[in-house]
Amino acid sequence: MSDNTHEHGDPIAEIKKVTIILSALTIVELILGFWMIGITSEGMRLAVKGTIVILMLAKAFYIVAYFMHLKHELKNLIMTIVVPLALFIWFITAFLSDGNSFRNLRNTYDPHFKAQSTIKVEAKEGHHGEEGTKEAAPAKAAETEKK
Amino acid sequence: MSNVTTASTKEAKWWNGGKSPFDVEYGKVMMWYFLMSDAFTFGAFLIAYGTVRFSTNGWPNPNEVFKSYPFAGEGTNAPLVFVSIMTFILIISSVTMVLAVHAGKMMDKKGVVRNMIFTILGGIAFLSCQAWEWNHLHHEGAWWGMNPFINADGTASTTNFTNFFFTITGFHGFHVFSGVVINIIMLIMTLLNKFEQRGHYLMIEKAGLYWHFVDLVWVFVFTCFYLL
Numbered sequence A: 001m002s003d004n005t006h007e008h009g010d011p012i013a014e015i016k017k018v019t020i021i022l023s024a025l026t027i028v029e030l031i032l033g034f035w036m037i038g039i040t041s042e043g044m045r046l047a048v049k050g051t052i053v054i055l056m057l058a059k060a061f062y063i064v065a066y067f068m069h070l071k072h073e074l075k076n077l078i079m080t081i082v083v084p085l086a087l088f089i090w091f092i093t094a095f096l097s098d099g100n101s102f103r104n105l106r107n108t109y110d111p112h113f114k115a116q117s118t119i120k121v122e123a124k125e126g127h128h129g130e131e132g133t134k135e136a137a138p139a140k141a142a143e144t145e146k147k
Numbered sequence B: 001m002s003n004v005t006t007a008s009t010k011e012a013k014w015w016n017g018g019k020s021p022f023d024v025e026y027g028k029v030m031m032w033y034f035l036m037s038d039a040f041t042f043g044a045f046l047i048a049y050g051t052v053r054f055s056t057n058g059w060p061n062p063n064e065v066f067k068s069y070p071f072a073g074e075g076t077n078a079p080l081v082f083v084s085i086m087t088f089i090l091i092i093s094s095v096t097m098v099l100a101v102h103a104g105k106m107m108d109k110k111g112v113v114r115n116m117i118f119t120i121l122g123g124i125a126f127l128s129c130q131a132w133e134w135n136h137l138h139h140e141g142a143w144w145g146m147n148p149f150i151n152a153d154g155t156a157s158t159t160n161f162t163n164f165f166f167t168i169t170g171f172h173g174f175h176v177f178s179g180v181v182i183n184i185i186m187l188i189m190t191l192l193n194k195f196e197q198r199g200h201y202l203m204i205e206k207a208g209l210y211w212h213f214v215d216l217v218w219v220f221v222f223t224c225f226y227l228l
Helices: A002-005 A011-037 A042-067 A075-085 A087-109 A111-116 A133-146 B002-010 B026-054 B081-105 B108-137 B160-191 B192-198 B200-227
Strands: none
Touching: A011 A042, A011 B081, A011 B108, A011 B200, A042 B081, A042 B200, A075 A087, A075 B026, A087 B026, B026 B160, B026 B200, B081 B108, B081 B200, B108 B160, B108 B192, B108 B200, B160 B192, B160 B200
16 A cells, blocks of 8 residues: 555554643643633733643644644645645734724723723622523623612 | 665656645545635634634633533532543544554454444543533523623623634534544444455544544634633
8 A cells, every 4th residue: 555655663652652742731731721720910821821822733733743644644735735724824813913903992982892891790699590691791780880 | 675665755756647646545635625624614713703802801711611510519619620521532532543543554453443432432422521511501591692601800791702602612512423423434334344345444544534633623622712
């Protein structure tokens, strides 16, 4: 079979190695996630989130390259998959900055939006299958506004 | 002999016709293209979620929302515990899938059957976890158009959070479900000696690609909803 021409090393050893790497990356992600619960500094939270995203991309690389075997395919095939996915770089940058800009614009020019997002509401206790919870939150917000 | 093979691979003219320029069979190339299109679908979902989240001042705290696990009492506060179990189930089932693909390459029918069974069980376990979580959240009053959770900063939240959560995890869960169905079909075909008769287990490799993609998407969904 053609597969034998690009066989490489011991596949079982490689699978074991990648399994350990993926588990380790997941555990580090979870540790960071737990650690982040206690962090209140906005800048620090952003840094931890950035680290988590980098670890996420590393995991994605290991799954695609080794489990999906893409690393051992011909360069032609790798390029036909990876190059179109580069669109995501533009996709993410454009849309997230658009969302961010929309928030800034609304905070500047829409006093109602700004006011709505500063009113504190009470956390509902033991919310079990409450009907019409959708209406409950704005109603409470309006209530506090009146006070 | 090795001399000849290295020479032929080095100087191979992949685009001169007479051979596949990708050196894989047609079905596998098409599976890759399908997965690429699926990646764009999931990417669009997640980017829409990110955009809406960036355009909103407050957002519910995932550690408040996802803090329970099955058979836990009312006041449990165990963020990330249940979802880490789900994540590991999916990673392990991905590993058994690789082992099944490897066994297929070795024409080892027993190995394929054993690892496919493990993969299917992993998929079913993941789906059960997700069913429990959806059910639990629904009991707390969360659903499409209903959001009982307030924002992390104590302000009133919108239904964007639950809408995106249920749509995206639902779409992923549907992929897991189709993956389990495909894997069961592959297991039955293996047991019926279909692949032995064909002389190759390439179908297992294609099912494997799909299954790994499901795991790959979960890496992103898990990070975007539970960690960030």
